[in-house]
Amino acid sequence: MASFGWKRKIGEKVSKATSQQFEAEAADDKDLADDDEANWVHATKRRKEILLEDCVKKSKELKDEGANLAENKRYREAIHKWDEALQLTPEDATLYEMKSQVLMSLHEMFPAVHAAEMAVQRNPRSWDAWQTLGRAQLGLGEIALVGKQTRV
Template sequence: MASFGWKRKIGEKVSKATSQQFEAEAAGEKDVVQNEEGSWLQASKRRKEALQEGCAQKSKQLKDEGASLAENKRYREAIQKWDEALQLTPNDASLYEMKAQVLMSLHEMFPAVHAAEMAVQRNPHSWESWQTLGRAQLGLGEIILAIRSFQVALHIYPMNPELWREDLSWARALQEQQKAARRVDSSEACAQVARPSPQPVPDYDFESDEIVAVCAAIAEKEKTVSANKTMVIVSASGTVETVTEEEDATPPDGAFFIKAR
């Protein structure tokens, strides 16, 4: 049976020259690998940059085509071009802003607000995007939100007279009209509450015993009155007199009166 001893360390009997040669070869191979990896990374980076540049150029072409279509009021075709451009450059805020303008022209306010919000998210420093967002919000009747959007646009570009004179002034005028309408509605509601409500007509039960008894009494009274005789007497001098005579009463003397029919 063979006996086992301690394992010797690798390279214990390797000469120094052989060891140095091995280290040098390993270092050379490492440099080659590093150079190959660097070349591959640089090539990949160049390809990515070229692809991005191509996408940007194609996106710009689609953007210009959409703008030309929008100027000719071919809004649906313009939106289609800009949607294709957004597939290539999804962070282009100007594409969303132009799309929002066209959607407002089509009176599609909810999609317009959404597109303008996307534009503001991608470029919060674009006063055009904030202006378009405010106009879309006005289209939905969101006056307070629109005023805030116009104020942000003015904060970015305070020297724009269009924002001052048209957008913000218009929004504030609408806000005052809304407040006045609410005051009128409130006053009318208060007046309606203060005005006494008419008393409801009582609902009589015409089949109750009390009503039946009253009706019977009235009928009996009318029967008694109808039993009397009513006569119109004209005297010789021309005087007319109405006389009600009961059944047992004695008629007047015919020598003094003439009976008229």
């Protein structure tokens, strides 16, 4: 069987002016597509920055809520709020330090030491974190370890 198809010679009935106009529009469309590509990449970067700012803002709100709960002796709820904040900003040493202090108030020394170590690891220059780590280790009875750390 023979296949059937329409064949048309391009350029036979198309004027040069129309052809040039079409080519100019195609070039403009290509430039716009390149601009859209650049805008898309820029918009993605900008959106990522906005998301990071939102995470920091939400983390600060959760941190403040947790501090208020801890002041009202609602320690478990405070820990829950701080854990949520740590999911958003895992490098915040003050969250780990506050969590460690609350865990010590609940007499949960092993998790308190772990949280204090995380705080010191995140910010080794924070004397609050070192002091909290020392208090948590004293709660475990690690007097020799506390003495070693205070000499350093």
